[in-house]
Amino acid sequence: MKAYIDSHQHFWQLSRGDYGWLDDAPDRIRRDFLPDDLQPLLADAGVAGTVLVQAAPTEAETAFLLELAERTEFIAGVVGWVPLDAEDAAGKIDQLAENPWFKGVRPMIQDIADDDWMLKPALDAPLKRLIGHGLCFDALVKPRHLPNLLRLLERHPELRAVVDHGAKPDIAGGGFDAWARDIAAIAAGTDAFCKLSGLLTEAGPAAGTTKLEPYVEHLLKCFGAGRLMWGSDWPVLLLAGDYPSWLLMAEEFTAKLSLSEPDKSSVMGGNCARFYRLGNRQSDQRLLRLHPRDNILVCCQPLAKAERILVEGILVELLETVETGHKLASRAIAEGEKVIKYGVPIGTATADVPLGGHVHLHNLRSDYVASHHRGGKTATETRS
């Protein structure tokens, strides 16, 4: 069975009104593209999931994409937009990091007039926040940005970065050499990943496999099968091709460049899942997640003290017996943080709770002013 993951696709709804660049785009892509449009293409192609990437430099669009992710089964993660040079950028990243679908940010570097923008000191703090949360950085750059990108990644060696669309080499104009040198320097000097996407669009109309091959071969040589990830860049892809034919072309390249089966599956999905840390958080099947945003899991059966159970991919030893219907923290919850069940706050933590810790009256209080309670007591007081 194929387990392809599309590392790069977009949705847009023109009436939202913040896609400036689409105003001048050809008719073929200047219409709404939403999950129902992509779903059948994925089903036909055997693509199990996608990473949805921002297409407008607004926080509103990121909120829109996260909403889509919440109600669309195949969206495995969202790369959003944050005003990285704004004063409160770090705080905004903290907030977004709470959303389980939020996987990273993508500033639209290719559209920023100042080529040195990415080196501004103002970006240091927010980029450190990304690193702290384990979030990713999508570099939407052109070949001329590559030397600066190298400096940026050398400054933040822990930043999980991916070069979008192989840095968009000018395939139509035959601009190979400088691009090849600079992208090789990024691959050799950093841990960055690279997306095998967008190349057809750069190759111009009616470009065949032959025209793309040296570029693909070079990317594979530089990043290896362990750091290259296939993506469609749909619906921008429609300017130069369509979903099935680009997928087929990518499969042909993997065959032509003699990739082994495991290497091929890395490029076609595995690397993307690993890079963006997509849904690899297994829990004991006696623990129930009611909503993707929850930071607790509900026990479906009694769990005994000292039992070792898997919580979100981590083995935890239970400090006490936990009965059916009770809650365990699915991640560390800090004192003062909201406890989320059914996707909404059910109260505030009154103490730090470790991952796998029992969440109950001893560390959670109601935010609700229980004015209707008998004797004016809160739930917690009633019990004691």
Next chain:
Amino acid sequence: MKAWLRKDGRKGIRNVVLVAYLVECAHHVARNIVTAADATEVQLIGFPGCFPNDYALKVMSAVCTHPNVGGVVLVSLGCEGFDREALAGHIRASGRQVETLVIQQSGGTRGTIERGSAAVAEIWAGLGRADCEIETSELVVGTICGGSDGTSGITANPAVGHCFDQLVAEGATCIFEETGELIGCENVMMARARTPELALEIESSLVKAANYYSILGFGSFAPGNADGGLTTQEEKSMGAYCKSGSSQIDGLIKPGDVPSKGGLYLLDVVPDGEPRFGFPNISDNAEIVELIACGAHVILFTTGRGSVVGSAISPVIKICANPETFAMLSGDMDINAGEVLLGAKTPRDIGAEIHRQVLAVAGGAETCSEALGHQEFILTYKTFEPIGPSCLPAR
């Protein structure tokens, strides 16, 4: 799905004749008419009070003209306050057959039972066939929980929420209720309202519920809840609230209001004004009647401890939250949501199962409570102000 097209244009998934007593004094006679008919499609309903009540008239009118109802026999003693003329006129105006029998003018008990039985037979003979199609988008589905336990909020209720999301996406009308059990969910609910004005209406309905219940002395959060793993009031309420799923809330209605278009609606069943006429929501059955009065074709009833009630008017689908209860009462339960606790299925899986069952039942499949002949019905005194202009979406 085949349906009965009524003369008022509404489509029913069942074809029921109602026998309604308009005061307790007519109850026995009405019951005997139903017993004599000996058919599961004939259901007894009624209002016991002698003093008239606008709410009771509105609900009775709505139930008697429900799309699943083909015709009605009204049984009056003769001197009660219920406005039987208004009710009969309303039913007749809907194009349904109606026969009013007044015991004091119809030969007493024996004579009225005889004439009532003949009336049921005549109405029955005049009912048409299910010869039109009904789409999922035309269905009205209500939900209620009763006999809840610690499992309700983690298995059956979230599963109904998933089912509701799917139904709403398909254009159906979904109704959830019991604001008294939603206290603490105000902010979450208001954020889902279609308009800011509707959000305020929702807020005031919850404030009203909180006041009403505090006057009656019902505290919602009990120590037993904490033993079952619930920590806060809002958590407990969310356990009931999650039946509503995650769609936008399109409107707020009161008993007898029929939503004019698809979407998700909150039914406010808590009386307006000071508590006056005894206990509200005396049983789950009153809420089922109110959902039916709002046009519900099908009711999704979640239960942990096990409830057995039902209705001939609108089939009640039982969704059992607790696997142990399911094992004990499997003959009464349509769906075993407790499988979630065994790790075999997720609430979303059960939601899909409920959705399939809704369509099957709408297509004629019998629910357990229908097969067992359940016909519980209760209607008591309440008072309501009409809903405000921002409560319903524009047509």
